[in-house]
Amino acid sequence: MRYRCTFLLGIVFLLGTNTAEAQTAISDAAALATTNRAQLIAAAQEEGSVDVYSTVTVEDMALLGAAFEEKYGIRINLWRSSASGILQRAVTEANAGRYSVDVIEAPGSELEAINREGLLQEISLPVYAQLMDGAAVPGRAWVASRLIIFAAGYNTNLVHSADVPKTYRDLLDPKWRGKIGIEATDFSWFMSLTDAMGGEPGLQLFRDIQAANGFSVRMGHTLMGNMVISGEVPLGLNLYRHFLEPVKQDGAPINYVYLDPVMAVPSGAAVTKHAPHPHAAILFMEFLLDDAQAIYETQDNTATNLTYQNLPDDLDLHFVDVSKYVDEIEKWRPLYRDIIGGTE
Numbered sequence: 001m002r003y004r005c006t007f008l009l010g011i012v013f014l015l016g017t018n019t020a021e022a023q024t025a026i027s028d029a030a031a032l033a034t035t036n037r038a039q040l041i042a043a044a045q046e047e048g049s050v051d052v053y054s055t056v057t058v059e060d061m062a063l064l065g066a067a068f069e070e071k072y073g074i075r076i077n078l079w080r081s082s083a084s085g086i087l088q089r090a091v092t093e094a095n096a097g098r099y100s101v102d103v104i105e106a107p108g109s110e111l112e113a114i115n116r117e118g119l120l121q122e123i124s125l126p127v128y129a130q131l132m133d134g135a136a137v138p139g140r141a142w143v144a145s146r147l148i149i150f151a152a153g154y155n156t157n158l159v160h161s162a163d164v165p166k167t168y169r170d171l172l173d174p175k176w177r178g179k180i181g182i183e184a185t186d187f188s189w190f191m192s193l194t195d196a197m198g199g200e201p202g203l204q205l206f207r208d209i210q211a212a213n214g215f216s217v218r219m220g221h222t223l224m225g226n227m228v229i230s231g232e233v234p235l236g237l238n239l240y241r242h243f244l245e246p247v248k249q250d251g252a253p254i255n256y257v258y259l260d261p262v263m264a265v266p267s268g269a270a271v272t273k274h275a276p277h278p279h280a281a282i283l284f285m286e287f288l289l290d291d292a293q294a295i296y297e298t299q300d301n302t303a304t305n306l307t308y309q310n311l312p313d314d315l316d317l318h319f320v321d322v323s324k325y326v327d328e329i330e331k332w333r334p335l336y337r338d339i340i341g342g343t344e
Helices: 019-035 037-047 058-072 083-095 108-116 126-130 168-172 187-196 200-213 221-230 241-249 278-288 291-298 322-340
Strands: 049-054 075-080 103-107 143-155 180-183 216-218 235-240 254-257 262-272 317-319
Touching: 019 037, 019 126, 019 278, 037 049, 037 058, 037 278, 049 083, 049 278, 058 075, 058 278, 058 291, 083 103, 083 108, 103 108, 103 278, 108 262, 108 322, 143 221, 143 241, 143 291, 143 317, 168 200, 180 221, 187 200, 187 262, 187 317, 187 322, 200 322, 216 221, 221 235, 221 241, 221 254, 235 241, 241 254, 262 278, 278 291
Parallel strands: 049 075, 049 103, 180 216, 180 235, 262 317
Antiparallel strands: 103 262, 143 235, 143 254, 143 262
C-alpha cells in the first residue's frame, strides 16, 4: 500500500519526459566528485548558482552562503521556511510539474516524507566516509548533516548539584513534584526514547512520572528554556543542546545533563531528482557535509562529520527513527498527549 500521511498534500505523480535525463545528469555530476573534481567545479561555476530550500536560520545560511561563494564563486539562492513550509512547497511544485530547487535542507522527518514521494535522488560522495554511523544510509536519498540533541536543562539556583537527575527513573522522586517541564510536541523524541527503553516499560515509566509528579507542558523549546532560566520551570526535560550551551556560556543560571538514552533528531540535506543546476547541487551537498560542518559547530549546531564534531567521547547517541515516525505519526501524537498531557 502506498505511503500516506496527513501532513502531505497528496500523492505526487512525477511529470515530464526529462526525468531520466535529469537523474543521469545528477549521477554523472556526483561521479565527478570522485573522478574529476576540477571538472565538477568548472561545470558548477558555469551553472553559476544553486537554489536551496532550507530551515537553517537566515544568519547561519548567510555564513554558509558567504563561505561557499568565496570558495567557488557560486551564488546561493535561498528560500527559507519552516519544515512544514518546505514540505508543502516541494510537494505543490512537483504536482504542478515545476522543478526549481536543487538542494533541500530540512529536518529528517520532512525529508523522509519528500523522499517517499519520489522527489529526491540518492547519491554517493567521498565525504560520506567522514560521517558518523547512521548519517548516510544506503537506499535513503537524504543524508544527516547536523543533529538536534536533547538534554535536560535545570536552573542552577533551584536544583542543587546533588539533586540533578542521573536517569529518567530518578524523576519518580517526590522532590520533583510540579518541577518538571516538557515540550508539548516532541512526538518523535518520545517515540524513539521509549522504544530505546524497551517500548512498554518506557511508556509505563512516563505514566508513572506523570502520576507521581506531573509534567508542566510548554509549547516551544526556547520558551521552556527561558522558563528554566527564570526559575518558573526548574527542570526542562527535553531541551535542545544548541540552546543550552550558549546561554550557559553567557552566564545564565542554567546547566544541563544528558539522560540515557540520549536522543538526537537528524536534520539533513538532499539533491532533488530534477535539480536545474546538478553540478552546483552536488558541490553544495559536498560543502554542507565538509566545510559547513565547522560553521555549524561555531553556531552550536552538532556536525555529523566526525572531523568537526565536538561531543563527549562517551556520549551514546540514539537517532530518532524518522522513518518509523512518518509511518506512525497518527499513533504517537495522541499517545504523547494522553501520557504527558497538554495539547498541540
